[in-house]
Each structure stands twice: as C-alpha cells, then as structure tokens.
Amino acid sequence: MRSISSFLFLLSASIAMVAAGERPKPIPLRWGVLAFPQYQGLDAYGPLEMLNVVKYYTPNMTIAVIAETLDPVPATTFNDLDQPVTYMKPTHTIDENVNLDVLLIPGGPRTSMNTNIINYVKNLYPKLQYIISVCSGATILAKAGVIDGKCATTTKFDWAETTQTGPGVNWVPCARWVTDGNVWTSSGVAAGIDLTHAFIKEIFGNETLADRAANILEIDIHKDSSWDPFCEIWNVTAVGTAV
Ligand SMILES: *[C@@H]1O[C@H](CO)[C@@H](O)[C@H](O)[C@H]1NC(C)=O
Ligand SMILES: *[C@@H]1O[C@H](CO)[C@@H](O)[C@H](O)[C@H]1NC(C)=O
Ligand SMILES: *[C@@H]1O[C@H](CO)[C@@H](O)[C@H](O)[C@H]1NC(C)=O
Secondary structure, three states, X not given: OHHHHHHHHHHHHHHHHHHOOOXXXXXXXXXXXXXXXXXXXHHHHHHHHHHHHHHHHOOOOEEXXXXXXXXXXXXXXXXXXXXXXXXXXXXXXXXXXXXXXXXXXXXXXXXXXXXXXXXXXHHHHHHOOEEEEOHHHHHHHHHOOOOOXXXXXXXXXXXXXXXXXXXXOEEOOXXXXXXXXXXXXXXXXXXHHHHHHHHHHHHOOOHHHHHHHHHHHOOOOOOXXXXXXXXXXXXXXXXXXXX
C-alpha cells in the first residue's frame, strides 16, 4: 500500500512538472576534473572542496580525475627547490572514455592545453550534461569549439590573450561567472568557488547544501553573477580589451 501510494505520488508529481512545462532533470552525479601540467591549483581544489561536501550528502556521486596519463599531475605552485608543491592523482586517462555527467576544467598555461586535451573535450562535450571552466580553462572550451557563439567569461588578469583564443565567443568582461545553456564559465581562480555554489543551488536545486558547503569552507560567497570589481581593476571593460 505504502509503495503504491508513494508511486502514485511520484507519478502525479511528474505529471504536474510536465504540465508546468518542466522536465525533471537528473542531478549530475558523475563528475570529472581535467588535470594537465601546471593547472592552477585553486581553480580545481576550490570547487573540489565544495563538491566533497556535496558528495557526503549525495549518494552515488563520484569525482574522477582525468589526465593524459595516470602519472601524478603537478600544479602550478613551486617550492624553494623549484619542485611542484602539489600533484593531482588521476583516476582515468583521456583514452578511457569514462562516462561523465559534468566536466570541470581548471585554468593553466596555454602550452599545457595540447591537441590531445582539446580533442578529448571536443569529443566528450556532446555526451555531457554540463561543462564548467574556471579562469583560463575557458581557452580549452574555446579551442574545442564548445563556446563558439556562446557567452562566456574568463580570467581578467590575462583577458586579452585568453579571449584571443576564442574569436567566435561572446566574451563577457564584467561577470563573476556566466552560464549559457549547459556551459558554465567563471572568472579567475577563486571565482570558481562562487560558480560551484551557484551550480549546486541551481542544478542540484539545494541552496541549503550549497550554503552548508560554503559555511564549512568559511567562505563569504558572492551570489550575484554580475558582481565583478576585477574587470575595472584590470581595466577590462570591453570585449577583447586589456591594459
Ligand atoms: C545508488 O546506486 C545503487 C547501485 O547502482 C542503486 O541501487 C541505488 O538506488 C542508488 N542510489 C541513489 C540514491 O541513486
Ligand atoms: C539538501 O542538502 C541538505 C544538506 O545540507 C540535506 O540534508 C537535504 O536533504 C537536501 N535536500 C534535498 C531536497 O536533497
Ligand atoms: C588601469 O587604468 C588606470 C587609469 O588609467 C591606471 O591608473 C591603472 O594603473 C590601470 N590598472 C592596471 C592594472 O594597469
């Protein structure tokens, strides 16, 4: 009886959603983070710290780390001996075609964004529910053709050079993050944490969970995607312009 009545409840809830023109969207459970040499650490770790909290409350959520090989991938900060301070440990290579719902791409040097990495993203994108870039990670989206004709943002510090990698992109100079369809792009480094908060709130539909992750990290989240003092600080107020 109980299972029949909960089935009927779910059925009527689905009908109500369809009637309201909404389709129930699955929560993206299979996350991937793309790692390449000298990725910007916080671009990846900031969102990952948020997602680790989300994972705790979300059964069956997985986070894969994808790289060209299974060798640990060095991040961009170096110690006194010129050795990378941190490495990310891949779980899969780009050749394994692991099934993902959402891919998160950190920023890093353009020299690391090679053809293998770009082709991986180009081929994977049509199979994804969402794709996210942080900072200059938008260059990979641009080169993979994912954001041609779409609105996107990227680092303000390196605006001119980064936006040149996507001449067909509608680059938005003043924005903490930008969404266009299933593509979410953030400004530099720490902006990826604000994007992740907004993503959890909107796509997981759970603001309590997004706030809980932020409160555990003790971060004062910017919830307005148009908040962006850095476009003025870096004199980036028009598309393609910079100091
Ligand atoms: C998690 O995965 C298991 C095994 O596939 C499945 O039985 C279970 O229903 C899933 N739980 C949720 C909440 O999706
Ligand atoms: C939202 O997240 C909280 C954890 O902060 C959890 O207790 C609650 O069940 C979640 N709500 C939904 C609708 O998933
Ligand atoms: C931006 O422009 C202002 C005014 O011309 C100048 O004072 C400032 O140094 C510039 N900022 C940068 C980062 O170049």
